[in-house]
Amino acid sequence: MSASFTIALDAMGGDNAPAIVVKGADLARRRFPNIRFRMFGDEARILPLIKRRKRLREITEIMHTDDVISSEMTVSVAIRKGRQSSMQLAINAVRDGDAEGVVSAGNTGALMAMAKLSLRTLPGIHRPAIAAILPSIRGESVMLDLGANVECDAENLVQFAIMGDVFARTVLGTVNPSCGLLNVGSEEMKGHAEIQQAAAYLRQMTGTFNFHGFVEGDDIAAGTTDVVVSDGFTGNIALKTTEGTARLIKEFLGDAFRSSLSARLGYIFARRGLRKMRDRIDPRRYNGAVFLGLNGIAVKSHGGTDAFGFANAIGVAIDMAANGFNQKITDGLEAFGELDQGPAEAAAS
Amino acid sequence: MSASFTIALDAMGGDNAPAIVVKGADLARRRFPNIRFRMFGDEARILPLIKRRKRLREITEIMHTDDVISSEMTVSVAIRKGRQSSMQLAINAVRDGDAEGVVSAGNTGALMAMAKLSLRTLPGIHRPAIAAILPSIRGESVMLDLGANVECDAENLVQFAIMGDVFARTVLGTVNPSCGLLNVGSEEMKGHAEIQQAAAYLRQMTGTFNFHGFVEGDDIAAGTTDVVVSDGFTGNIALKTTEGTARLIKEFLGDAFRSSLSARLGYIFARRGLRKMRDRIDPRRYNGAVFLGLNGIAVKSHGGTDAFGFANAIGVAIDMAANGFNQKITDGLEAFGELDQGPAEAAAS
Numbered sequence: 138m139s140a141s142f143t144i145a146l147d148a149m150g151g152d153n154a155p156a157i158v159v160k161g162a163d164l165a166r167r168r169f170p171n172i173r174f175r176m177f178g179d180e181a182r183i184l185p186l187i188k189r190r191k192r193l194r195e196i197t198e199i200m201h202t203d204d205v206i207s208s209e210m211t212v213s214v215a216i217r218k219g220r221q222s223s224m225q226l227a228i229n230a231v232r233d234g235d236a237e238g239v240v241s242a243g244n245t246g247a248l249m250a251m252a253k254l255s256l257r258t259l260p261g262i263h264r265p266a267i268a269a270i271l272p273s274i275r276g277e278s279v280m281l282d283l284g285a286n287v288e289c290d291a292e293n294l295v296q297f298a299i300m301g302d303v304f305a306r307t308v309l310g311t312v313n314p315s316c317g318l319l320n321v322g323s324e325e326m327k328g329h330a331e332i333q334q335a336a337a338y339l340r341q342m343t344g345t346f347n348f349h350g351f352v353e354g355d356d357i358a359a360g361t362t363d364v365v366v367s368d369g370f371t372g373n374i375a376l377k378t379t380e381g382t383a384r385l386i387k388e389f390l391g392d393a394f395r396s397s398l399s400a401r402l403g404y405i406f407a408r409r410g411l412r413k414m415r416d417r418i419d420p421r422r423y424n425g426a427v428f429l430g431l432n433g434i435a436v437k438s439h440g441g442t443d444a445f446g447f448a449n450a451i452g453v454a455i456d457m458a459a460n461g462f463n464q465k466i467t468d469g470l471e472a473f474g475e476l477d478q479g480p481a482e483a484a485a486s
Numbered sequence: 487m488s489a490s491f492t493i494a495l496d497a498m499g500g501d502n503a504p505a506i507v508v509k510g511a512d513l514a515r516r517r518f519p520n521i522r523f524r525m526f527g528d529e530a531r532i533l534p535l536i537k538r539r540k541r542l543r544e545i546t547e548i549m550h551t552d553d554v555i556s557s558e559m560t561v562s563v564a565i566r567k568g569r570q571s572s573m574q575l576a577i578n579a580v581r582d583g584d585a586e587g588v589v590s591a592g593n594t595g596a597l598m599a600m601a602k603l604s605l606r607t608l609p610g611i612h613r614p615a616i617a618a619i620l621p622s623i624r625g626e627s628v629m630l631d632l633g634a635n636v637e638c639d640a641e642n643l644v645q646f647a648i649m650g651d652v653f654a655r656t657v658l659g660t661v662n663p664s665c666g667l668l669n670v671g672s673e674e675m676k677g678h679a680e681i682q683q684a685a686a687y688l689r690q691m692t693g694t695f696n697f698h699g700f701v702e703g704d705d706i707a708a709g710t711t712d713v714v715v716s717d718g719f720t721g722n723i724a725l726k727t728t729e730g731t732a733r734l735i736k737e738f739l740g741d742a743f744r745s746s747l748s749a750r751l752g753y754i755f756a757r758r759g760l761r762k763m764r765d766r767i768d769p770r771r772y773n774g775a776v777f778l779g780l781n782g783i784a785v786k787s788h789g790g791t792d793a794f795g796f797a798n799a800i801g802v803a804i805d806m807a808a809n810g811f812n813q814k815i816t817d818g819l820e821a822f823g824e825l826d827q828g829p830a831e832a833a834a835s
Contacts, residue, residue, distance in 0.1 A: 321723065381708055407749040407751075410742035
């Protein structure tokens with residue numbers, strides 16, 4: 138990567154801000170040599186943290202502001218009162234062309250709403266979506282929407298499919314990613330009208346688009362397709378169900394290793410292997426929910442992440458910027474030229 | 487349990503029928519001394535299996551039929567051509583009062599459709615639902631609907647809540663079970679109109695009904711509530727996502743224990759503890775998806791289960807029969823006397 142990229146950081150967002158933001162930026166700097174940062178937040182708190190990090194200091198411009206969006210703030214309050222907040226100013230840097238992307242570990246709802254209002258959607262995109270990378274038995278896959286849109290029509294789902302396709306190519310480097318629509322069965326007649334229409338439309342796209350068909354809940358972790366598309370209600374619940382199940386098994390596994398002296402000993406012998414396994418499903422590796430479909434790159438880091446996780450979220454923003462993510466979405470929409478016709482008509486034709 | 491119960495068994499349903507059906511019945515017999523069976527299927531295949539099991543033979547009446555519903559059959563074909571099938575005849579035994587419940591490991595869609603047509607819904611119930619017991623960090627919880635109804639209105643969700651409540655009391659013995667509505671956030675304003683209306687209605691029921699409010703995907707495994715209610719689309723995807731995630735972690739765990747000699751040794755030391763853990767999430771323990779809201783007890787065993795799993799499915803049917811499950815649902819609906827008014831009006835009032 139020879140081009141230089143500037144990333145705007147909301148230094149005050151997240152549980153351990155600004156410390157993990159500064160540390161995460163320093164980690165990302167080592168991975169991406171041509172990166173520059175604009176860090177928005179309380180200079181008095183950021184400066185002491187950055188002082189000892191000479192290399193980071195050289196590539197970072199601190200933009201002072203007193204205002205912060207708290208995690209408890211409602212979206213409407215955040216928008217009304219947060220005009221000078223570190224989050225809003227970081228987003229504005231992308232809008233104004235001063236940064237290629239923004240990363241925040243702050244209030245998700247506020248970030249989504251502010252980014253939507255300031256950056257606006259890409260031409261042709263009706264609704265932005267939240268996407269994330271998830272581990273699967275076959276590697277990694279992309280899932281969207283994870284909660285931006287509680288109700289979706291067929292056209293929304295088709296646009297999510299296109300955005301997910303571009304995201305898999307751009308960020309994961311997947312060649313010709315396959316795409317599945319999340320449903321209650323893989324048979325063609327399953328599911329409600331919106332998903333039926335979306336499938337009918339995507340089926341016509343064979344050649345330009347690798348539509349697998351319907352997938353079920355267990356296909357997400359199986360990695361049956363590279364991209365899994367659903368409405369935001371179902372996607373959000375599926376994502377959180379995954380997290381809950383992983384936590385349940387972790388808990389039970391802990392109990393198992395504590396159940397006897399022999400089991401404790403077993404844990405010690407198996408520790409290295411188990412650590413490798415933990416790394417494979419490490420939520421920090423999959424940190425960074427991305428708002429797709431906006432006229433600018435915005436990545437949400439998990440609020441409770443550490444520097445490693447935050448650096449990964451920065452990495453996602455850079456991958457998207459470096460690979461011309463938004464331009465590719467626009468191209469993808471054009472390739473689906475008939476989209477204006479709408480999936481309903483496509484299904485009927 | 488002093489009363490005697492007769493359970494109708496579809497001896498030909500499932501991957502390993504009739505062998506596991508006969509073995510499962512024999513296991514259940516030991517657990518429930520007053521049980522009797524009506525076994526529907528191919529006598530020539532059932533008899534040799536049952537011959538050596540003297541005690542089982544004494545309490546079992548074999549009802550011969552040649553016809554079988556295969557797992558590949560569509561629902562419409564099954565209904566048209568399956569009138570003399572082991573599945574249909576077993577259901578008819580419940581309808582005709584010859585058995586207190588029916589258990590089948592066969593074609594789910596066919597079983598649901600046939601049971602609905604033959605048994606009909608309980609008075610006042612608009613839509614039957616599929617429920618199952620799931621493991622959680624706090625013990626066990628009940629989840630419904632798992633796929634019978636792809637689209638649900640507020641009144642359906644309220645009825646699912648009542649049925650789930652009675653199921654938790656009856657089958658799990660939970661005192662005053664708490665109930666949560668699955669949603670994308672726990673705040674009151676989250677989610678779509680149907681779920682908002684259902685919540686408004688259930689909130690009025692404090693005193694008679696322990697409504698917790700909204701729960702999220704990770705609350706299922708956390709056991710935040712004893713009952714989790716959702717539409718069948720979301721519930722089905724959440725359930726299968728759980729299964730997929732568990733399989734992913736099992737796979738990764740296997741890799742971890744195979745990753746080195748030391749890890750293999752660790753596995754040997756920890757084996758007993760790990761086995762106990764596996765038992766806690768053993769799908770066979772949670773075998774038996776139940777059709778709630780029908781005028782008769784119908785339990786679907788997993789098609790690929792073994793005798794232990796099938797016996798558990800029989801156990802669920804007996805628990806429901808012994809505790810007057812359907813009568814309690816009718817009582818529960820009456821306690822919600824205002825239900826006729828409909829949740830929409832309740833929300834407005």
